[in-house]
Amino acid sequence: MMLKWFRQLDGILRGDAIQIPALKHGRIDMPVGGVMVVALILAMVYGVCMGAYAIIRTAWSDTGVTDDAVMQMVASAVKLPLLFFLTLVVTFPSLYVFNALVGSRLSLASVGRLLVAMVGVMMAVLASLGPIVVFFSASTTSYPFMILLNVTAASIAGILGLAFLLRTMGRLVMAQNRIDFPVVQTDEESGDIAQEDEQQISSSLDPFQAHTDTKATAVFKIWVVVFAVAGAQMSWVLRPFIGSPDMEFTWFRERNSSFFLEVLKSIAELLGA
């Protein structure tokens, strides 16, 4: 069962689920129920990796592993899936409404599946960076460094996930417009080999060059930026994820300032200012 779900996510990562034939009817039919579970697990894995900083830091001090540190790890494992879920809750309604407004034929279910697939990609990338985060947690005591490392890891995962979303969207529009793949045979002298190569190189991050439903794609492009900003600020609301060495454990901290100001502050602190 579990293995099957992981295979589903693997199919998405490989790009099998979003090849043109699968999108022929302008729908996304891939099964995503299992992907949700797998994404949840992967998010919790990364949450544990984040919380490892608190555990390892206290384990090596005189106090030994404190209850606070254990709670921090539990909290991170719970809050990391929550972060992505809540960000989707915040951004999904407007996405669907604007998507429908501009006349896209994507159904609610299709948009939902697309977003689940996107979160699956993000979590896979994030969890794969987990070992590196644990390693740095074990070897560094610098709190601002850990913040910036985690921000970088999340940004990499976010960017790859959103890139996946835009590519899939592009293909979907292409499939709807019933443009056959490969796209245009511009130059007959360019040879068949090159064409074949073009066809073989297909992945979930493929760029595509074709006429697109510019309005619907534009909505998704704007949404990608909104998702990134909202997600970043959501992470600020849900902090602490890492656990400052100077503070006691709390589930949430007071809500002031913003993600972007604090990242700048961390950079300044790391630089020694």
Next chain:
Amino acid sequence: MNSLLRVDDILRAKRWLVRGGNHARSLILVVWTMIVFGGIYGSVMGSFGGARFYQMLFSAMKLPILLAATFILSLPSFFVVTTLLGLRDDFAASVRAIVATQAGLTIILFSLSPFTLLWYVSFDSYDAAILFNLLIFTIASVSSQWLLRRFYRPLILSNPRHRLMMWSWLVIYAFVGIQMGWVLRPFIGYPGTATTFFRAGAWGNAYSEVLQIAWRFLGA
């Protein structure tokens, strides 16, 4: 003698190491190379200030550990991004190219070890020894990228996207490897102090240490 000739194949980036050929055989060869040649450079590194058996032994063990641990930590993200770029079918071949390059790195280090010995014989300064080893590692890393490019050439020819993967690998590997080298200190060992496998209380973060040193330097 026969296996020595095959080590030469790594330096010449022979194709059988990456594609085709007997995979078990090439794996044994590269692992063996990493342990032997990495071990030799490690022991040379640890010989600063006269031959100290334990320091040399520890450094000989730690150098292959450094490479292997960095490799293992960097592999999961490499795997996911490779899949995402649609290159999963070539994943095994990419990993073989990377591992073979790491073996090549140890051979290059080995070939530079006489210079390190000469330096140790000529100068007594511990700081200078550290800086000289840093220089040797930089030279070896930069030249091993040559090797990586040669191993990667058939892959890049089959799909240009492998070029991106190659550079991603180098960035992740360097980022983790620098910190790993820092954590596994001491490789050289301060003469006159007790030899330990790990340096107690000296973990810290390579990047923030370097920034702090740079900051002090600029501020003072």
